[in-house]
Amino acid sequence: MSDEQKQNHNWAANQQRLWDDLMALGELTEPGIPYTRRSFSEMFLKGRDYLTKRFEEAGLDTFVDENGNLIGRLEGTDPERGTLMIGSHSDTVPGGGRFDGVAGVVAGLEVARALKDAGIRLKHNLEIVDCLAEEMSEYGLSCIGTRGMTGQLKPEMLDYKGPNEESLRDAITRMGGKPDAIKQESRKDIKGYLELHIEQGKVLETAGLDIGVVTTIVGITRIEITVKGLPDHAGTTPMDLRKDALSGAVEIIAGIRDKAKEIAKKGEGYFVATTGEVTVEPNAANVVPSTVKLVIDSRAQTRVLMEEFLAFINDVMPNLATAQGVEVSEVKILSDSLHSECDDDLSDLVKDMSDQLGLTSMRMTSGAGHDAAFFSRIAPTAMVFVPCKDGRSHCPEEWSEPEQIAAGTAVVFETLCKMDAR
Structure with missing residues (x-):
């Protein structure tokens, strides 16, 4: 103008x-x-x-x-x-x-x-x-x-x-x-x-x-992921004996970031994914985190790209938590819009x-x-x-x-x- x-x-x-x-x-x-x-x-x-x-x-x-x-x-x-x-x-x-x-x-x-x-x-x-x-x-x-x-x-x-x-x-x-x-x-x-x-x-x-x-x-798909560990004393529990839900969640967050970058670089359409909400329990400085909930916001120009990401969430992501000695106890699709x-x-x-x-x-x-x-x-x-x-x-x-x-x-x-x- x-x-x-x-x-x-x-x-x-x-x-x-x-x-x-x-x-x-x-x-x-x-x-x-x-x-x-x-x-x-x-x-x-x-x-x-x-x-x-x-x-x-x-x-x-x-x-x-x-x-x-x-x-x-x-x-x-x-x-x-x-x-x-x-x-x-x-x-x-x-x-x-x-x-x-x-x-x-x-x-x-x-x-x-x-x-x-x-x-x-x-x-x-x-x-x-x-x-x-x-x-x-x-x-x-x-x-x-x-x-x-x-x-x-x-x-x-x-x-x-x-x-x-x-x-x-x-x-x-x-x-x-x-x-x-x-x-x-x-x-x-x-x-x-x-x-x-x-x-x-x-x-x-x-x-x-x-x-x-x-x-x-x-299209926007929002996913809630619950990671379960075990609450323990932060001072008396050795590092190799912990089941730290937050450590597992960190690996998942990094995995989601990397997968989103991989999909976006294919050049087959717009794709992004963001872990924008994290809830930690009991959320105390002197307690090993027992439960973490993540909300993932993923967005795709085509359904094919979204399905590739959802396959990663279901098939690969739980292994990232298991490697940290914790588990993904629930994956919930909050909303799924084409x-x-x-x-x-x-x-x-x-x-x-x-x-x-x-x-x-x-x-x-x-x-x-x-x-x-x-x-x-x-x-x-x-x-x-x-x-x-x-x-x-x-x-x-x-x-x-x-x-x-x-x-x-x-x-x-x-x-x-x-x-x-x-």
């Missing part, structure tokens, strides 16, 4: 309104941990209160559905055509940023306000959605609201336990949802879904481009609207998971990426410029209007 375009653009999106909302939501954070609004927390609910007021001010009929999603709805002139949806999420990772997810929700809100300002009423119904718990939650599951809306929140998942042994079922109820009413089928009225998101990488910034048109969203393809026609439309607005763009794969991945299985779906500074995300330094967010929102607005006219 040239400096002249930044100054002279005539976009429907109101850049200042967008920015004010983003910065206000960023102020709603856990004390001393910017910028943190974990799903199901009191701070998350404060963010939702803010969004609810803004949704209502924009003239949206606002409610929480059975899955715990916050939705603002505008009835169309021909509601039988179905519903067009714009969404993302307002929860964050611990110590996250002000843009991941939130920018997409606020962009949807701004599109609704821009339609109102222009006196435009869509033929389709319009819903702006803040999807519940897109980020990995303390209940061992991500994309909870979208799973529910698309018929992929299995009944047994509602029994997953979180802090203080609270079930996911009870947590959704706290958010205003009605888990007993969650259907095991997807909504049938959704005719298209759009999601704006910061790229969370440095491809667009490095290339000097304004817009990323997402073609593929990686890679997703965005709709070709809708992605072409996003590219065309970017061109018409004078914005430069490229097609790209998303290495991060998104709510769009679930919607893509039930309706035509497109994602609009905007650059973020140095590719940083999931950290307080996460940043995107006001005009970058506004440009992406303008693309969403124009794409939505074209979708409605079809």
Whole structure:
């Protein structure tokens, strides 16, 4: 985007309104941990209160559905055509940023306000959605609201336990949802879904481009591994007589890293794996660790690559623990999502609207998971990426410029209007 375009653009999106909302939501954070609004927390609910007021001010009929999603709805002139949806999420990772997810929700809100300002009423119904718990939650599951809306929140998942042994079922109820009413089928009225998101990488910034048109969203499989040893006195138990669960877990973590590098270097598609959560028991300095739980986040562009990694987890990894005198007592698949393809026609439309607005763009794969991945299985779906500074995300330094967010929102607005006219 040239400096002249930044100054002279005539976009429907109101850049200042967008920015004010983003910065206000960023102020709603856990004390001393910017910028943190974990799903199901009191701070998350404060963010939702803010969004609810803004949704209502924009003239949206606002409610929480059975899955715990916050939705603002505008009835169309021909509601039988179905519903067009714009969404993302307002929860964050611990110590996250002000843009991941939130920018997409606020962009949807701004599109609704821009339609109102222009006196435009869509033929389709319009819903702006803040999807519940897109980020990995303390209940061992991500994309909870979208799973529910698309018929992929299995009944047994509602029994997953979180802090203080609270079930996911009870947590959704706290958010205003009605888990007993969650259907095991997807909504049938959704005719298209759009999601704006910061790229969370440095491809667009490095290339000097304004817009990323997402073609593929990686599949994500999360695995919980339990390593069992024996608790002993840290001072009186000789090194060669220990069954140290943490030592075994360290070997597993290194093995996972090495296998992920091996798969990625094959050049057959994007693949990464991360051991990002470690729980040690009894977690005392003077006790040999007895139990370690690991949560592995693995992501693949194709199922073939993921199956190769899962074979390693099942066939090779237990031997790494055995060599340390401990055992892998359980391997549990917490969630297993296939890679997703965005709709070709809708992605072409996003590219065309970017061109018409004078914005430069490229097609790209998303290495991060998104709510769009679930919607893509039930309706035509497109994602609009905007650059973020140095590719940083999931950290307080996460940043995107006001005009970058506004440009992406303008693309969403124009794409939505074209979708409605079809």
